[in-house]
Amino acid sequence: MVSLFAFWYKNMIQTSEEIRTSDATAGAEGIVREVKRRRTFAIISHPDAGKTTLTEKLLLFGGAIQMAGTVKARKSGRHATSDWLEIEKQRGISVASSVMQFTFDDCVINLLDTPGHQDFSEDTYRVLTAVDAAVMVVDAAKGVEEQTIKLLEVCRLRNTPIITFINKMDREVREPLEVLDEIESVLKIKCAPVTWPIGMGKRFQGVYHLLNDQVLRFVPGEAKAGQDVETLQGGEIDQLAKQCPSEMQTMRDETELVMGAGASFDLDEFLRGQQSPVFFGSGVNNFGVREILRALVDWAPPPLPRATDVRLVLPTEPAFTGFVFKIQANMDPNHRDRIAFMRVCSGRYSSGMKVKHRRTGKDMKLANAVTFMANERTRMDEAYAGDIIGVHNHGQLQIGDVLTEGEALTFKGIPYFAPELFSRARLRDPMKAKQLQKGLRQLGEEGAVQVFEPLIDTSNPLIGAVGQLQFEVVEHRLKAEYGVDAVFERAGIQTARWVTCTDASHLAEFVKANQSRLAKDVDGNYAYLADSGVNLRLAQERWPKVQFFATREHGQQLS
Incomplete structure (x- = not known):
């Protein structure tokens, strides 16, 4: 499976050239182009590591929302966009998975926020079957926690690429080397730092970007999404070293030690799920969020082939396939509706298309499918592999159901x-x-x-x-x-x-x-x-x- 994935990812362009020579030239070209634009990922963590806050900030920096809610600010009526159930607003916790789609840098991002609490692990496991990558949020003070271990084990079953965000560096936390060592020893995944913190808590100055040889300065307070982070290079970094000699020297010593151990980022190892690029930041202060979005666009894989009981389904195939991984009742309390969340695995969804319901053998008409921003929805006229669409469900769809344009197959692992x-x-x-x-x-x-x-x-x-x-x-x-x-x-x-x-x-x-x-x-x-x-x-x-x-x-x- 790993070698097949590497072949698939590296030969995407060649595959598109082969498809261009087929009979359905225009349609196939469009499917390949749209598939390459998709990034579908989940955010996972132990409760209170800052997962939902990071979700909010990714939406903010992606231009999907104008103002991030605050889980704690319930008196002001603000709450996390992804926490839309009334009980979530009251308790300040996520108890149901949310789906949010937005566009960033010409990529269509499908972001799935999952419950962190272990009591809702089954919902989270199902969501992880519908994504191609994951962002793992780690509390810099607490390190690796129980639920993070369980969720990463699920990701490892499918070799899911993992991006790690070590959060809350604006507080007094554990030493970064100690946290990194714990991630590697407990989670059994190699770490490749992309940014490295300069100080912590009140002495937190920002991060050094190892790949770009830059320092990104940290300014306390919630920076605006459109506001550029101050970037230092060359002599400006030397000037910062004079202002903060202790923090800068510690950063240099630690990065020299880390890089000397051979922890440089390798894209192929990341795509195989064997290495995780690591970013440090502060989600509540919007610091480090841009770098996570950039990594998802540049490094995370487009939609991958999916295993079925018959064969592998490639995302660029012209025939539509998809599976239901979640059903949510009463997303709109005024209409008491039920929505089936479906991962598109291949082909193209178009409004009004007819598909075969694999379990019952009956034909279905897919009309008025929707895309999401938590519980808010917009009608979707077309969708491609990697997209999550909502299908109005009147009791005919169940979790695990497969819809296809005729072929009898069942997707595995739900x-x-x-x-x-x-x-x-x-x-x-x-x-x-x-x-x-x-x-x-x-x-x-x-x-x-x-x-x-x-x-x-x-x-x-x-x-x-x-x-x-x-x-x-x-x-x-x-x-x-x-x-x-x-x-x-x-x-x-x-x-x-x-x-x-x-x-x-x-x-x-x-x-x-x-x-x-x-x-x-x-x-x-x-x-x-x-x-x-x-x-x-x-x-x-x-x-x-x-x-x-x-x-x-x-x-x-x-x-």
Whole structure:
């Protein structure tokens, strides 16, 4: 896969020349040109590392917004653009992935902001299947944290190129060499500093750009997006060394040590996901944001080939393909709508086009697709590989669904994870039962939680989640979006496993003997609900022909 990617990236121009000789010359040329302009990436980090703030500033410097919101400034009515759910505005945390598209330097940027909190890791994992690169934000004071480790492991599964931004240098933080060493030793990825800090906290003077041999001066306060950062070269750097001798000498000693260890930037290693270019800055002060945007445009890969159950799909192919990686209910509270977020993998989307829904085999008309700025949307008339489009969904689309212009294929790698916590919703008003069922079904479809229907008591669904905060978010959304006041009570279940068996009669026997412990998920697959690890092991021993799965891919029918 790695060698194929290197071949693909290096030979993009040659590929376009070959396509130009095909029958559909004009259309193919247009697709190749548009694909090369796309950059699709996610921002990942542990909570409170400054991820959402950096998202805001990238939008600001990209010209997508005029004024960045502040997560802390809730009294003034300002909040992060990407945090659009009411509960996000109240708590100042991201609980749902957001998609934002803007243009910078003739590149179309698709930016996906992900929840940092571990309770929403499943949503983040799905988003990472839809991107071609990632920006990892590290708190310079705290270094590598637990959620960052988990997210980078997911990126490593697909060799996703990673750009590292070490944030909060305007504070008293750890020594940069120490943070760099921790990233390399814990995350097992080589670091190649592109900028290096000059001091920290109140003594923070800016950064030295190793590739350009320049000093970028830091000025406290939020610089405006159109305002140029003061750049020093040659004798001006020597003058700064006289003003700040200690900080400049430390910077020179450290960069000499780093470069002597062979940590120079290598584009090929970056594209293979083996090396990460490192930038230092202060997101809240807009310092270092331009350099991240520049790196994404210059170094991040355009849309990559995608693996399916049949073959690799190249982004420059003329036939349209795409997959749904997220569904969001009630983005517009006035219309109670549902939007399916789709990653375009090849070809060109055009309004009104007809596609084949792979799971059902039915034809669909794609009309009025939208592009996003968090929950704000604009109608999109065309889209290309790498773009994230929103498709109005009336219940026919699920996470993992594939839409194509005819070819039967399924994109790989969009998993369900077995929940670790289970609850049942108890209504305060029994007359709201229908609204509860509708709300849970729609929130289950979008992946906010997993909803299981027990075989014995179909009227009392089970809600499964990875973390407790998911239940709190669903409780809040049920009340705000569906008018349902409910509380969640623990169900006494420790874990779930999806089950299947190649012997249909044996599976039927298993189902009959275990009805009280079985439920069906949103796709109608059987799941075994165990109240303890001992119970699960006993079931596996008693039914050796039955397979128990801790994960399954979306759209994969197990039973």
